[in-house]
Amino acid sequence: MKVTVKSWHAIAQWRWDTGSNSTEDEEGDVCGICRVAFEGCCPSCKVPGDDCPLIWGECSHVFHMHCLLKWIGTAASKQQCPMDRRPWATAERKVNK
Amino acid sequence: MASQYVREQVALKWTNGFARLNRGEPGITGLLTFTEAWILAREFLRPRDINETKPEFVLTQVKLAFELIGECKMLQSLVDEFLEEMKQQQFLITQECERFMSQYESTSDPQYIAQLVMRLQQWYQAWQPASALGTSMMASYTTAFQTHLFSILPPSFPRGFKALISVTFNLTHRASVPQWLLDVAPQVEGQRPDLSLWVAFDQLGFLDRYDSLVSGVCHEYVEEHILETCAEKWDEPMLAKVREWMANTIVPWMMMPYGRGARTSEEARSMLQAVGSRFDFHLCKTLSELRIKEIFDIIVDYPDSMGALQDLKECLQRVDDKALLVSSLRKANHKRLLHPGADTKLILSQYVSIIRCLRVIDPVGVLLFKVADPIRRYLRERQDTIRCIVASLVGDGESGDSLVDDSEPIQPLQQPQADDYTDPQWEPEPIDAGPEFRTNKPSDVISTLVSIYDSKELFVKELQVLLAQRLLAVKDGNYDKERRNIEILKIRFGEASLQVCEVMLKDMTDSRRIDQHVQAQQSSVLHPTIISKHFWPPLQTTTFDMPGQLKEIQERYSKEFVAFKPDKKLSWLPLLGTVKLEIELDDRTIEIDASPLEAAFVELFSQKDVWTLNELIDEVGGSIDRVTALRALSSLVLHEILKESPLDTFNLLNTKEDIEKYGVKGKQREVVMQEEATLPVVTVQQQQAEQMQVFWKFIEGMLKNLGTLPLDRIQQMLKFAPDYDRSIDQLGAFMEAARQEGLVNVKDGFWSLSNA
Numbered sequence: 001m002k003v004t005v006k007s008w009h010a011i012a013q014w015r016w017d018t019g020s021n022s023t024e025d026e027e028g029d030v031c032g033i034c035r036v037a038f039e040g041c042c043p044s045c046k047v048p049g050d051d052c053p054l055i056w057g058e059c060s061h062v063f064h065m066h067c068l069l070k071w072i073g074t075a076a077s078k079q080q081c082p083m084d085r086r087p088w089a090t091a092e093r094k095v096n097k
Numbered sequence: 098m099a100s101q102y103v104r105e106q107v108a109l110k111w112t113n114g115f116a117r118l119n120r121g122e123p124g125i126t127g128l129l130t131f132t133e134a135w136i137l138a139r140e141f142l143r144p145r146d147i148n149e150t151k152p153e154f155v156l157t158q159v160k161l162a163f164e165l166i167g168e169c170k171m172l173q174s175l176v177d178e179f180l181e182e183m184k185q186q187q188f189l190i191t192q193e194c195e196r197f198m199s200q201y202e203s204t205s206d207p208q209y210i211a212q213l214v215m216r217l218q219q220w221y222q223a224w225q226p227a228s229a230l231g232t233s234m235m236a237s238y239t240t241a242f243q244t245h246l247f248s249i250l251p252p253s254f255p256r257g258f259k260a261l262i263s264v265t266f267n268l269t270h271r272a273s274v275p276q277w278l279l280d281v282a283p284q285v286e287g288q289r290p291d292l293s294l295w296v297a298f299d300q301l302g303f304l305d306r307y308d309s310l311v312s313g314v315c316h317e318y319v320e321e322h323i324l325e326t327c328a329e330k331w332d333e334p335m336l337a338k339v340r341e342w343m344a345n346t347i348v349p350w351m352m353m354p355y356g357r358g359a360r361t362s363e364e365a366r367s368m369l370q371a372v373g374s375r376f377d378f379h380l381c382k383t384l385s386e387l388r389i390k391e392i393f394d395i396i397v398d399y400p401d402s403m404g405a406l407q408d409l410k411e412c413l414q415r416v417d418d419k420a421l422l423v424s425s426l427r428k429a430n431h432k433r434l435l436h437p438g439a440d441t442k443l444i445l446s447q448y449v450s451i452i453r454c455l456r457v458i459d460p461v462g463v464l465l466f467k468v469a470d471p472i473r474r475y476l477r478e479r480q481d482t483i484r485c486i487v488a489s490l491v492g493d494g495e496s497g498d499s500l501v502d503d504s505e506p507i508q509p510l511q512q513p514q515a516d517d518y519t520d521p522q523w524e525p526e527p528i529d530a531g532p533e534f535r536t537n538k539p540s541d542v543i544s545t546l547v548s549i550y551d552s553k554e555l556f557v558k559e560l561q562v563l564l565a566q567r568l569l570a571v572k573d574g575n576y577d578k579e580r581r582n583i584e585i586l587k588i589r590f591g592e593a594s595l596q597v598c599e600v601m602l603k604d605m606t607d608s609r610r611i612d613q614h615v616q617a618q619q620s621s622v623l624h625p626t627i628i629s630k631h632f633w634p635p636l637q638t639t640t641f642d643m644p645g646q647l648k649e650i651q652e653r654y655s656k657e658f659v660a661f662k663p664d665k666k667l668s669w670l671p672l673l674g675t676v677k678l679e680i681e682l683d684d685r686t687i688e689i690d691a692s693p694l695e696a697a698f699v700e701l702f703s704q705k706d707v708w709t710l711n712e713l714i715d716e717v718g719g720s721i722d723r724v725t726a727l728r729a730l731s732s733l734v735l736h737e738i739l740k741e742s743p744l745d746t747f748n749l750l751n752t753k754e755d756i757e758k759y760g761v762k763g764k765q766r767e768v769v770m771q772e773e774a775t776l777p778v779v780t781v782q783q784q785q786a787e788q789m790q791v792f793w794k795f796i797e798g799m800l801k802n803l804g805t806l807p808l809d810r811i812q813q814m815l816k817f818a819p820d821y822d823r824s825i826d827q828l829g830a831f832m833e834a835a836r837q838e839g840l841v842n843v844k845d846g847f848w849s850l851s852n853a
Contacts, residue, residue, distance in 0.1 A: 001703045001749060002681040005650060008623045010693065011569060011673035013630040017659075017666045040631040046596055047603060048629045054664070 015039055016054050018062050032083050033067035042066040056091040057081050118169050131169055134162035142179045144186040144224040151223075176226075176234055180241050183224060190220050191249050198250075201257050207264055208277040210257040211294060215281050217246065218297035243302045258307055262314045265291045266350055295353040304354060311354050312372075315347065316379050323383045331395050331402035336411050339380060347376060378415060385412035389422045393429035399450045406457045413458065419529065422458075423467045426451075430468070435475045441485045448472050449542050461527050473549045477826065483559045486546050490560070490586060543589060551824050557594045558784075560586065562634045564598055568605055569626065569673065576605050600632040615657045623654045625674075627667065635784060639672045641719030643693070645700045647676075671697075671719070680738060683751045689736055694721070694729040699738065706749040713747070789831055792818060796832075797850065805847040808832065 016038045018029060030037050031054075038054055042064035045052035055065040061083045063071075071077050072088060081088045119127035141159050145151060166172055197213035200206075221242055226234055264275070282293040298304050304311065322342065327335045348369065356368040388395065388409040395402040395409075413419060433439075434447055448469070455465040476482045547553055567579060580602055587595050608627045615621065630636075643651055655667045676696035680687045691699065697717050701708060708716075714726050730747055733739040740748045795818050796811060806814075811832075812825045823831075832848055835841045842851045 001683075001706075001751065003646070003699055003703045004679040004681070005622045005646065005696070006677040006679055006688070008647075008650065008676045008693075008696075009674045010623055010625040010651070011636070011670045012625045012627050012667045013670060014627050014662075014665045014667055015630075017664050037631055039629060047600055048632065049607070049665075050662075 013039075014049070016062075018054070029062070031064045031067055032061060033063050033071060036064070038062065038064070044070075058089040058091045059084055059086050060091075118171075120168065131165060131171075134165040135171070135175070137162040138166055138175060139178065142175070142182075142226055144179075144183045146186070146189050147219060147223045172231075172234075176237065179226065180237065183238075183241060184245075186224075187245050190217070190245070193217075193220075194246075194249055198253065198257075202251075202253050205257075205260070207257055207261040208275070208281065210254070210261045211278060211281045214261075214294065214297050214301065214303070217301055221300055239302070243306075246301065247306065255307065255310060258303065259310055259314050261294075262311055263318070265294070265353065266318055266346070289349070289353060291353060298354075312375070315350075315376065316383075319343070319347065319376065319380055320383045323380070323387060327384060327387060327408075329391065329394075331391075331398055331405035333404040334407040334411075335404065336381075336384060336408045339384065340377070343376065343380060348373065351376070381412040381415040382418070384408060385416050385418045386421070388412070389418060389425050392422065392426050393433060396447065396450045396454045399454050402454075403457070406454055410458045419459075419464060423464060426468050427471060430472060435472065441476075441479050441481050442489075444472070444476060444479075445482070445485055445489070445546070448476070449546070452542055452545055463527050463529055469545075476549050478830075483550070483555055484563065486549075487556060487559045487563050490543065490556075490582075490589075552822075553590060553594065554822070557590060557597070558634070560595075561597055561601070564601060565634050565636070568601060571605075576602060597632050600629055604628045604632070611658065611661065614661055615654065618657050618660070619653065621650060621654050621657075623650050625654065625667070625669075627658075636670055637672050638670065639720050639722075639725065641671050641694065641697065641717040641721045643671060643700075644697055644716065645704070647693075647696060647700055672725075682738075682749075684753055687736065687738060689738075691732075692729060694725065695733055698726075698729055698733060702739070702747075702749045706751065708747050710745040710747070788820075789823075792821060792823075793831075793835070796835075800841065800848065800850045805844075805849040807846050808848065811848065 018038065031042065034042050036042065039048060041048040041052040044066055045064075053065050054062050055068050056062050057068075059081050061081055063082075068082075068088070071082055072079060079088055080086060115128070118131050119125060120131075121127065122130070137154075137159060140152070141154050141162075163172075166175055193216055194213065197209050197216065201209040201213070224238070224242070226238055264278070278290060278294075282291060282297075284290060284293070295304075323339060326342075327339065351369055351372060352365060355372045356365040385408075388405055391405070392409075395405045399406075409422075413422070430451075434444055451468060451472070452465060455468060456462070458464060547556055550556070564579060564583070568576065571579075583595060583598050583602060586598075605626065608625065611627060612624050616624075628636075642648065651669060658667050659665070671693055674693055676691050676693055678689055678691050678696055678699060680689070680699060689695075694717070698708075698713060701713060701716055710723070710726060710730070713730070714721055714723070717726075730739060730741070734741055734747075737750060740750050742748060792815060795815060799811060799814055800806060808825060808829055812823075812828050815821045815823070815828070832841060832843070836843055836851075839851055842849050
């Protein structure tokens, strides 16, 4: 017996590769600033995904980019990561992961 | 022994009387002439049997005699005498009356009544005293005659009289006149043949006495005509036609009983006006009652029944039957619409028709409000109402007739607004509006339907589910229809509410773009739809591992995807989608559209020919349960690829001989097949039920701590719970469900835990 797949229409969900390797967790992580899931979008966006990307800090914290930029833009932020108060530095993304 | 005084008095009276009668003539000559005059007058007046010949009188003499009597102030005595004599002669009339009536009673032919009436008129005229005797004389004669007449007429007379009147309709043409009527009633040239009959009626006082009878006959006639011509004839307005008919048929007849005395048409019109408007009222009343009786079917026929609605509208302006309309339509709805046998779609379309129809009759909407209330309450209880409404919103092509007219302009949903009292166009609520009445500004049908529910969020949720189902089912990548629908709905529900749907559509186009890119890098048979999970309704998340080449295909694709979008990953929803497979067996090749799980099983069978159910389940792993697995296997059995034998063991049917050997058509797991097909999307009801489980914990705790609580208290307290958005009705339904499961009790509206 030989089985050939002619075509396959599948359904998949995308998710951000946040480095936390827990593919199993159901809810996924939320942005530390707006408390909306990463796969959702920040309060000022309407469309998730590439239009509302994430930003990785060297401190390993991840936020919606728009959320973080807004935070950094305020004087009170002192250019610090809102989670650990270390100076914010955007991490280079490792592409081949 | 009379006293002196009495004797004097008698003498005085005598002298006065004598002087009056003698009129100062010499001797008693005055007295003698008076006697002659008296005798003559009495003879003249005497009521005789009209079958005998009346002796001739010289009229001048009679006149002189009456003058003389009048001079002596003896007229009153003469009248008394005359009435007394009449009483003695009345047996003559009684006899004749009985003769005619017994004829009528044996034949029921109204011609005897006509004969009787004409005969009675003869008696009446024969006995009638000369008009010279003054009107009071005439009046007392007429009264006496009629009193006697009415006392002797048998109970069957009104019936006969009615029958006779009925005959007088349709007498406009001489041709249709029965011969007996021409014989009985003297004819006047150029007049209706029944004219003399009506004169007789009037003289005998029948018209006054039987007035209600006369108009009753006419009413019945009108009713009959309306029933005949208008029943179930709804396509054109009938009122004008019926009115015309009345002007042509009834009005000429009405001239007889009500307008005979008129000399000019001007006079006749004014005489008939009062009666005519009474009849017109009756006409409207009859027509409106007929239409109200038919209202349910009229609404079913809408818009072909526009004529009937126009009629009803006009009639209701004249006749106050609105309460009747409301109650009968409510009754009809209750009996014919709001029962379990009616399809929700049907109820909705009838409701929409009702809305449109009652708008025609009563633009303000008071009627509609009263009628619609039970329907709305009923619809709220139906589970699939929202889905039906939403399906019709997006123009689900199944039934063809959408609830919404395409011609109707699309408007945003209208929210009930508070009255704006600074508006110079403001009008108070109609006088017949109930206390609950909300000024329902003529809004479009969809707004009305959506307003059945308290919030439009429910609709948006249901819409999301529906859209998800349709999008995932689309195979050819053509989403134009869905996109168009969403654009339309955006106008109705507002952009913000449908943001989610917008994302769903964007996911579809993005998936296409990504797929094109991936295929360009490395072509694959796999074409996934990649969705943003937070913007889709909850999907079936059961997972399992694809075996063999399927897994390879999947992984290859995932890798390409990650290469394209380095910071994203794909997680598959393995249960969803379809796989087109070509299966080459020893002696045949089968091509099937399989679900992914079926494909996985087929793939497994290419490794070995016999698997048990448990082995299969273990092999795919994940959270596949028995039922799901069995359903997939049964489908393969139906395709004659597998055979179950013995129970829970599945064999690959490599050759046709195998089919015959195992007799594949034989025993099948029908039970499994009968279960409903899996929908990819968790329905709103399932979602709600899941949520309610959480709130049940709150309710349970509440009742445990506080004992018994009324529903509204529970609702109030639940409002403090996060994400609680149920209405009190929904809560009530939930509690009722809990009661049926024996979890709670209710008494006098107070709920308590049943194990307490």
